[in-house]
Amino acid sequence: TGGSVLSVSREQLALHNKKTDAWIAIGGIVYNITEYMSFHPGGEEELMRGVGIDATKLFNQIHPWVNYESLLKACIIGRLENNVTPIN
Ligand code: HEM
Numbered sequence: 001t002g003g004s005v006l007s008v009s010r011e012q013l014a015l016h017n018k019k020t021d022a023w024i025a026i027g028g029i030v031y032n033i034t035e036y037m038s039f040h041p042g043g044e045e046e047l048m049r050g051v052g053i054d055a056t057k058l059f060n061q062i063h064p065w066v067n068y069e070s071l072l073k074a075c076i077i078g079r080l081e082n083n084v085t086p087i088n
Contacts, residue, residue, distance in 0.1 A: 005078050005079055006030075006077060006078030006079070007078055007079050007080075007081045008023075008025075008030040008077055008078050008079065008080055008081060009081045010053075010054070010080070010081070013025055013030060013052060013053065013054075013080070014052045014053070015052070016032070016051070016052055017051050017052030018051075019034075019037055019044060019048065019051075020034060021034060022034045022037055022047075022048075022051045022052075023051065023052065023077060024050050024051055024052075024053070024055050025053065025054040025055060025056065025080040025083075026050075026054075026055055026056050026059050026068055026072075027056055027068075027069070028056075028079060028080050028083040029069075029076060029078075029079060029080065030076070030077040030078050030079065030080050031068075031072045031075040031076055031077060032075050032077050033047070033051070033072065033075060035075065036071070036072065036075065042062070042063075054080060054083075
């Protein structure tokens with residue numbers, strides 16, 4: 001509520017769990033990665049493991065060096081509601 005950045009609930013996030021409609025939360029930010037899907041170096045099936053959920057831990061377990069904030073800056077949907085997940 002309030003502010004100009006959309007607040008996305010986990011329920012809303014979970015609705016976007018398909019390759020053709022893929023949202024992901026990392027570091028408290030929700031991204032629409034539908035366009036990025038086919039470019040992921042680890043493949044679509046790997047990326048799908050994090051779709052529709054808060055994938056911060058999963059992402060950082062696999063490749064903490066990847067600069068997702070830069071890669072996905074054009075794909076921001078909003079903030080994850082009530083986020084308490086640390087970056088690492
Ligand atoms: C590579 C999984 C999300 C960017 C990989 C690889 C895996 C993987 C297994 C290694 C592929 C290989 O070396 O053969 C996942 C999973 C994700 C996820 C499970 C779900 C959270 C993302 C996101 C981005 C991303 C959101 C970028 C916005 C990359 C990049 C590489 C990579 C750049 C190559 C890294 C390198 O070679 O140093 N991913 N990924 N991944 N992924 Fe992801």
